[in-house]
Amino acid sequence: MNIFQYEFMQKAFLVGMTLSVIIPMIGLVVVLKRLSMIGDALSHSSLSGVAMGLIFGANPIFFAILASVISALLIEAIRRKLPKYQEVSIAVVMSLGVGLAGVLSGFVKSTTDFNSFLFGSIVSIPDFEVKLVLGVSFFVILAFLFLYRELFLVSFDEQQAKMAGVNVYLVNFIFTILTAVTVSVASRTVGALIVSSLMVIPVICAMQVAKSFRQTLLFSIFFAAIFMSAGLLMSFYLPLKPGGTIVLIAVLVLVMLFFIKRKS
Amino acid sequence: MEKIIEVLGLSFSYTDEEILKNVSFTVSKGDFLSIIGSNGAGKSTLLKLLLNIIKPQRGAILYFGEDIEKFKGWQKIGYVPQNAILNLDSFPATVLEIATSGLYSQKIGMKERKKIAREYLSKLGVLDLEKSLIGKLSGGQKQRVMLARTLAANPEILILDEPMAGVDQEASQNLYGLLKDLNEKENLTILMVTHDLLRASNFSKRVLCLEEGSLVELDRKQIEHELFHKHKHP
Numbered sequence: 001m002n003i004f005q006y007e008f009m010q011k012a013f014l015v016g017m018t019l020s021v022i023i024p025m026i027g028l029v030v031v032l033k034r035l036s037m038i039g040d041a042l043s044h045s046s047l048s049g050v051a052m053g054l055i056f057g058a059n060p061i062f063f064a065i066l067a068s069v070i071s072a073l074l075i076e077a078i079r080r081k082l083p084k085y086q087e088v089s090i091a092v093v094m095s096l097g098v099g100l101a102g103v104l105s106g107f108v109k110s111t112t113d114f115n116s117f118l119f120g121s122i123v124s125i126p127d128f129e130v131k132l133v134l135g136v137s138f139f140v141i142l143a144f145l146f147l148y149r150e151l152f153l154v155s156f157d158e159q160q161a162k163m164a165g166v167n168v169y170l171v172n173f174i175f176t177i178l179t180a181v182t183v184s185v186a187s188r189t190v191g192a193l194i195v196s197s198l199m200v201i202p203v204i205c206a207m208q209v210a211k212s213f214r215q216t217l218l219f220s221i222f223f224a225a226i227f228m229s230a231g232l233l234m235s236f237y238l239p240l241k242p243g244g245t246i247v248l249i250a251v252l253v254l255v256m257l258f259f260i261k262r263k264s
Numbered sequence: 265m266e267k268i269i270e271v272l273g274l275s276f277s278y279t280d281e282e283i284l285k286n287v288s289f290t291v292s293k294g295d296f297l298s299i300i301g302s303n304g305a306g307k308s309t310l311l312k313l314l315l316n317i318i319k320p321q322r323g324a325i326l327y328f329g330e331d332i333e334k335f336k337g338w339q340k341i342g343y344v345p346q347n348a349i350l351n352l353d354s355f356p357a358t359v360l361e362i363a364t365s366g367l368y369s370q371k372i373g374m375k376e377r378k379k380i381a382r383e384y385l386s387k388l389g390v391l392d393l394e395k396s397l398i399g400k401l402s403g404g405q406k407q408r409v410m411l412a413r414t415l416a417a418n419p420e421i422l423i424l425d426e427p428m429a430g431v432d433q434e435a436s437q438n439l440y441g442l443l444k445d446l447n448e449k450e451n452l453t454i455l456m457v458t459h460d461l462l463r464a465s466n467f468s469k470r471v472l473c474l475e476e477g478s479l480v481e482l483d484r485k486q487i488e489h490e491l492f493h494k495h496k497h498p
Binding site for chain 1: 315317338339341343345351354355356357358361362365366368369395397417
């Protein structure tokens with residue numbers, strides 16, 4: 001049986017492969033800035049936007065993006081105020097997002113719609129959302145490539161980046177927006193509870209094998225694409241949910257890489 | 265002689281107790297000045313003030329005669345932080361990628377960037393490691409890469425915060441010698457913050473001691489006295 005004869009699988013692979021490029025791109029900087037939990041915080045916050053969208057009968061993704069962007073800016077603001085306690089900003093915003101999502105979900109009429117955002121619905125994406133993912137991804141890739149050198153410097157050392165002439169505030173602001181938008185569109189497809197894993201695990205896997213910064217980026221995308229394809233294939237042939245399957249495969253590969261590296 | 269840094273009557277406190285009390289000193293072109301002091305003496309606070317990370321309650325800092333608040337020429341200041349080599353352990357970049365990133369402010373192409381970076385890596389004796397991941401290097405090698413990265417940007421002054429932290433004895437001896445050469449042969453101005461009085465006095469031209477928030481310049485006799493005292497009561 002050729003799975004690509006089904007339109008929904010064609011769309012799932014198209015969206016999955018596109019997200020496999022942008023999620024690890026953002027993830028690489030997130031990991032190097034030691035803000036790995038930011039994906040979790042933003043995806044949980046985006047759920048409050050989803051709930052709001054569903055309550056008001058509007059497109060939940062737009063509200064998710066809005067909630068995620070506000071949360072990301074809040075994290076950045078707290079991080080700047082309390083530079084020694086960066087993780088606190090993430091915990092505070094995540095608590096706020098989860099709390100709001102929990103309360104608002106009680107007013108959502110269709111729990112099925114809300115649940116699809118928790119674990120994703122990559123195999124039932126409407127055409128409009130496919131276009132949205134493609135459009136957002138194009139914008140994220142372009143911005144990332146344009147800011148490649150600045151993001152390298154800011155991930156390396158913010159103080160030195162500032163002294164070298166990088167507008168650290170602006171770069172962090174743009175990156176925060178990119179992260180929020182990426183997390184929001186990915187939440188709809190791979191699931192809010194899963195997107196942060198896809199942001200971090202491919203990067204950690206890449207760091208086990210790559211020999212340079214550029215290779216780490218390319219390997220991160222490669223691993224994400226492999227996890228995404230394997231997860232989609234398995235969930236097609238077996239009675240498994242795609243989002244969870246993708247993450248479980250990613251964790252398994254990471255454990256194997258750790259094991260192989262330790263052995264060698 | 266051209267004054268690169270002027271610190272004028274600087275005072276700073278986080279709480280009621282002043283960490284820096286009316287600190288003044290000047291760094292001129294060609295100086296190799298070490299600021300020594302034990303842990304908690306206020307060295308890190310002084311550096312944060314010099315880098316404009318925190319603001320003083322009283323006093324002023326001038327770079328090239330210009331107030332730090334208005335100073336825009338930070339590219340002329342080469343800074344190697346204390347924890348630089350420790351943070352490098354998990355950073356997935358090659359020695360060459362790290363070295364070329366130091367040339368951000370220069371409006372030149374990647375080919376030229378690589379050429380300059382290689383030139384400085386060679387000068388610092390680590391060119392053969394250009395393709396290695398920075399995290400795989402020893403402490404001394406990482407510090408050489410960081411110095412090459414900073415020097416490649418052609419700074420007017422090098423500010424070093426505990427440059428030998430995490431570097432073994434032999435490598436640090438070599439690195440100090442290298443700094444001395446850069447200062448004497450290329451007239452590079454160096455401001456180093458360290459707790460190592462012995463090496464600071466052996467390699468730098470001037471030694472300032474920060475103690476209980478006050479800064480005093482030590483002459484040769486005072487340095488010998490301090491070293492003797494330290495040797496007897498380490």
